[in-house]
Amino acid sequence: MSHSFNDDDLDTSQARSEILKRIRSLQSRPETMHGNELRLxxxxxxxxxxxxxxxxxxxxxALFEEKSKGMLCTVRRVKSEAEAANACADYLAEQNLNGTVAIWPALKHLDWSVLSHESRLGAPTGDDLIGISAVACAVAETGTLVFASKPDEPASTHLLPETHIAIVHESQVVHTMEDAFQRLREQGRVMPRALNFVSGPSRTADIEQTIVLGAHGPYRVHLILVGK
Incomplete structure (x- = not known):
């Protein structure tokens, strides 16, 4: 297994700061907020x-698992994160899935040598049929996965491959979408380049109101739910 990282993502925090500085300059205001503005x-x-x-x-x-299955995801529970890589390997074998695997670089601490597939750390290309990621958090009310892109957490992992496997810790599950935003604020995350809320496999009913999976992304989503 070869390890590679995707360096294409921009330093969005710095870029955003530069844009805000230009806006404030055009408004004849200081480049940065005064202390009283920040307090207000x-x-x-x-x-x-x-x-x-x-x-x-x-x-x-339990609600998250129920709603996720209702959105056509499959779910497997494991007791610890150390079991996650093996659970991914088991799922690929059970489904008899072929193709290369692109894995979030943020998951490099797990032992991916257990995969029998060719795999690498990095963003998927158009040729990678399987993507493995973690999540920023998950919403129980709708069975939704929340992704906040970073250089080592590329958004394309849950968009390009035909099969997406997401590792979700029970501690990451919140009740509502509002709770998800609150969780991101508590984590001190800056607004990412992409913030995606994904509920189940991609689908469309544009043609004769017939549901078609995989129209704009993965048509198979499997969740590894890790115990606290």
């Missing part, structure tokens, strides 16, 4: 209340 913005966010929310659920992980 933070106070506003702290005061802003959330809209109506669904009733709390006793087990968000």
């Amino acid at each position: 913005a933070q106070d506003y966010l702290a005061r802003k209340t959330r809209g109506p929310l669904p009733k709390p659920v006793e087990n968000v992980v």
Whole structure:
């Protein structure tokens, strides 16, 4: 297995800062926010209340699994992250899937030598039929995976391959979409180049209202749900 990293992603944080500096300059304002401006913005966010929310659920992980299966995902539970690579290998063998595997560089700490397929760390090309990723978090209410792209977490992994395997930790599962945004803020993440919410395999019903899977992305999504 060869290890390679994708360096094509831009330094979006720096680029965003430059854009904001130009905007403030055109407004005849200082390049950076004064301390009082920052405090006002933070106070506003702290005061802003959330809209109506669904009733709390006793087990968000169980709800996430139920909703994910309803979105045509398959799910396997494992007790620890160390079992995740083996679970991926088992799934590929059970489904008799062929093709090369592109794996998130952020998952380089796992032992991918267990895969019998040719595999590498990096963003998928058009020739990679299988992609393996983790997630930023997951939404139980809709069975949705949340991806916040970074250089070592390329968005193309859940968009290009025919088969997508996502490793989701139970601790990453939140109840609602609002909770997902709150989780990202708590993690201190800057707004990524791409923020994607994905519910199940790609599908369309554009032709005669007939559901077709894999129209704009993977037509097979398998989740490895890792215990706390």
